[in-house]
Every structure is written in structure tokens, then in C-alpha cells.
Amino acid sequence: MCETLKNKYQLCEEIGRGRFGTIFRCFHPISNEFYACKTIDKRVLADDTDRECLEKEPKFMALLSPHPNIVRIFDVFETDDFLSMVVELCQPITLFDRIINRPFLETEAASIMKQLLEAIAHCHRLGIAHRDIKPDNLLFDSRNNLKVADFGSAEWFGEDRSMSGIVGTPYYVAPEVLMGRDYNEKVDVWSCGVILYIMLAGIPPFYGESSAEIFEAVLRANLRFPTRVFRSVSPAAKDLLRKMICKDVSRRLSAEQALRHPWILSGGERGDLS
Structure with missing residues (x-):
């Protein structure tokens, strides 16, 4: 996982898991706010289509933010192996x-x-x-x-x-x-x-x-x-x-x-x- 992410946010407990990644609750000491961090392991992506989707998602979210009914994105961190997106923290119930x-x-x-x-x-x-x-x-x-x-x-x-x-x-x-x-x-x-x-x-x-x-x-x-x-x-x-x-x-x-x-x-x- 990206060291820059760890330097800026304190990662807390896991709150969700998807096909390619994991979602953690994280804390930003400067703002004193909690967020959600979606971290995707690029090494397990199946094909080029998955990689293309991975590249597009943070760009789409950044373009669409802020909107009162769309999850807002705040930060993106990327290494050769991982992509992490820090987004607003929502309730655990969908x-x-x-x-x-x-x-x-x-x-x-x-x-x-x-x-x-x-x-x-x-x-x-x-x-x-x-x-x-x-x-x-x-x-x-x-x-x-x-x-x-x-x-x-x-x-x-x-x-x-x-x-x-x-x-x-x-x-x-x-x-x-x-x-x-x-x-x-x-x-x-x-x-x-x-x-x-x-x-x-x-x-x-x-x-x-x-x-x-x-x-x-x-x-x-x-x-x-x-x-x-x-x-x-x-x-x-x-x-x-x-x-x-x-x-x-x-x-x-x-x-x-x-x-x-x-x-x-x-x-x-x-x-x-x-």
C-alpha cells in the first residue's frame, strides 16, 4: 500500500470487500474527519478491460464531485501494485x-x-x-x-x-x-x-x-x-x-x-x- 497514503491518513478497520479490493475506514488527523478508503490490488485484475475501468473510476468521480447524491472523492494514491481512493464515509447499510x-x-x-x-x-x-x-x-x-x-x-x-x-x-x-x-x-x-x-x-x-x-x-x-x-x-x-x-x-x-x-x-x- 502507498506510503504517502499512510503518511496522510490513519487506516482503521475493514468495512467492506469487493471483487478486486478492500474498503477501510480511515482518519485524517488534520481535518479530524473520518473517510472511506477503497484500495484495489492491481495485481489481481483479470484483463485490460478491468484495468481500463480502474483508471476511469477516479476520473469520473472527480468530474462528478461534488454532488449531494454522488459519493464524493477526496484523494487518489497509486503505486505499481495498488490504487487507493479516499471517498466520503457512508452508512454501512445500502x-x-x-x-x-x-x-x-x-x-x-x-x-x-x-x-x-x-x-x-x-x-x-x-x-x-x-x-x-x-x-x-x-x-x-x-x-x-x-x-x-x-x-x-x-x-x-x-x-x-x-x-x-x-x-x-x-x-x-x-x-x-x-x-x-x-x-x-x-x-x-x-x-x-x-x-x-x-x-x-x-x-x-x-x-x-x-x-x-x-x-x-x-x-x-x-x-x-x-x-x-x-x-x-x-x-x-x-x-x-x-x-x-x-x-x-x-x-x-x-x-x-x-x-x-x-x-x-x-x-x-x-x-x-x-
């Missing part, structure tokens, strides 16, 4: 942890979705698509504000620059990604829509016993609202879900458009579409 406990009230879901869409719209305005929006990557700070994390799969896009490559997580990935064709930033909106569906229903919209079965269900994109779980969900919420989890990308809402939907604007309290 949105995934909250979802598995119970379905959300519409007002709760709307508050979280508004913050998520604000973050995604900010990314898209700067020409960055996250490409792996899922509850595991959605954290909360000490004030309970939502924070989007993990930009390891993010990519640039633009009018003359589409994206390709299968990235993402089975339940949340958009069908056009699985089709192996070029796609745009609206893949993030699809993922946000899936998260909203799960928050309101407690189940995913597309299900399977294996990744292959989940992918088949996503490709069919047969969006349903089972009466037993959607009986109390408002028409406006279901309207927004249809417009976010829409297989026709040209008809799918952008993040900015989703933020202007009546259900979001009313904080989940408006059951009609007026």
Missing part, C-alpha cells in the same frame, strides 16, 4: 439492505427515486453513464441522503458516441445491453425503474432461477403489475414505471423527464396523473 426488510411506502420510494434521478441526470449532463445502477451501489450518508457509488462500469457517451459491451447486473440490466447492440445513457433509467418497482412491490419485475433465465425475462420485457402486490400502488406510480421500464428506448423517459413526472413532483402523494 438500499439493498433496506429493500429486503419490507416494501416502501410511495412517499419513501419517491424521495429515494428523486435523489437517484438527480444523481443520474447530473451524470448524463456531463456525458457519463453509470451502467451498473443497483441497490447495492446506493448508499446513505449520516443525514440519510442517498449517494450513488461504484463507477467502475461507467462510460463516456455523446451524440456521436454510443456505448457497447455487456455490463451491469442481471435483474437491473436493460434489454438493449443484452442484445449486444450499441446503446445510450437510458440504460440507467431502465435500472432506476427496476429499483422503483422492487421498492414498491418487494419483488423484481423480471425473474428467473438463473442468470440466463433472468436475461430471457428481461429481453421479453413483459412488464406486469400483479394485483396481490400492486393493489395499493397508485396509477401515477405505475405510469412512471411503464415509462421507465420501456423496451422501446425512443419512448423511454430520460432521467430529466422522469424527474418531471407528476408522481416524482408530488413526492409520491399524487395517485392520479393530473
Whole structure:
């Protein structure tokens, strides 16, 4: 690990572990503040694609910071073997942890979705698509504000620059990604829509016993609202879900458009579409 990092920060206990790295709580004596330090062992990276993602992530985070709903990056340290990023310290509980406990009230879901869409719209305005929006990557700070994390799969896009490559997580990935064709930033909106569906229903919209079965269900994109779980969900919420989890990308809402939907604007309290 980088000596410069150790000279500037005091590393504390491990608070998380990923495929390539470890996250520690760390202390900055000068500011008297605690942070999180994500340290990645470059020696275990599988291929050039992983190395490219590793190089891009701190650049994307620096460009996107500061934003109230995106994890802020403060320092980067790199050696031949390790890359360490010092970021703001969030609660240990993710949105995934909250979802598995119970379905959300519409007002709760709307508050979280508004913050998520604000973050995604900010990314898209700067020409960055996250490409792996899922509850595991959605954290909360000490004030309970939502924070989007993990930009390891993010990519640039633009009018003359589409994206390709299968990235993402089975339940949340958009069908056009699985089709192996070029796609745009609206893949993030699809993922946000899936998260909203799960928050309101407690189940995913597309299900399977294996990744292959989940992918088949996503490709069919047969969006349903089972009466037993959607009986109390408002028409406006279901309207927004249809417009976010829409297989026709040209008809799918952008993040900015989703933020202007009546259900979001009313904080989940408006059951009609007026």
C-alpha cells in the first residue's frame, strides 16, 4: 500500500470487500474527519478491460464531485501494485439492505427515486453513464441522503458516441445491453425503474432461477403489475414505471423527464396523473 497514503491518513478497520479490493475506514488527523478508503490490488485484475475501468473510476468521480447524491472523492494514491481512493464515509447499510426488510411506502420510494434521478441526470449532463445502477451501489450518508457509488462500469457517451459491451447486473440490466447492440445513457433509467418497482412491490419485475433465465425475462420485457402486490400502488406510480421500464428506448423517459413526472413532483402523494 502507498506510503504517502499512510503518511496522510490513519487506516482503521475493514468495512467492506469487493471483487478486486478492500474498503477501510480511515482518519485524517488534520481535518479530524473520518473517510472511506477503497484500495484495489492491481495485481489481481483479470484483463485490460478491468484495468481500463480502474483508471476511469477516479476520473469520473472527480468530474462528478461534488454532488449531494454522488459519493464524493477526496484523494487518489497509486503505486505499481495498488490504487487507493479516499471517498466520503457512508452508512454501512445500502438500499439493498433496506429493500429486503419490507416494501416502501410511495412517499419513501419517491424521495429515494428523486435523489437517484438527480444523481443520474447530473451524470448524463456531463456525458457519463453509470451502467451498473443497483441497490447495492446506493448508499446513505449520516443525514440519510442517498449517494450513488461504484463507477467502475461507467462510460463516456455523446451524440456521436454510443456505448457497447455487456455490463451491469442481471435483474437491473436493460434489454438493449443484452442484445449486444450499441446503446445510450437510458440504460440507467431502465435500472432506476427496476429499483422503483422492487421498492414498491418487494419483488423484481423480471425473474428467473438463473442468470440466463433472468436475461430471457428481461429481453421479453413483459412488464406486469400483479394485483396481490400492486393493489395499493397508485396509477401515477405505475405510469412512471411503464415509462421507465420501456423496451422501446425512443419512448423511454430520460432521467430529466422522469424527474418531471407528476408522481416524482408530488413526492409520491399524487395517485392520479393530473
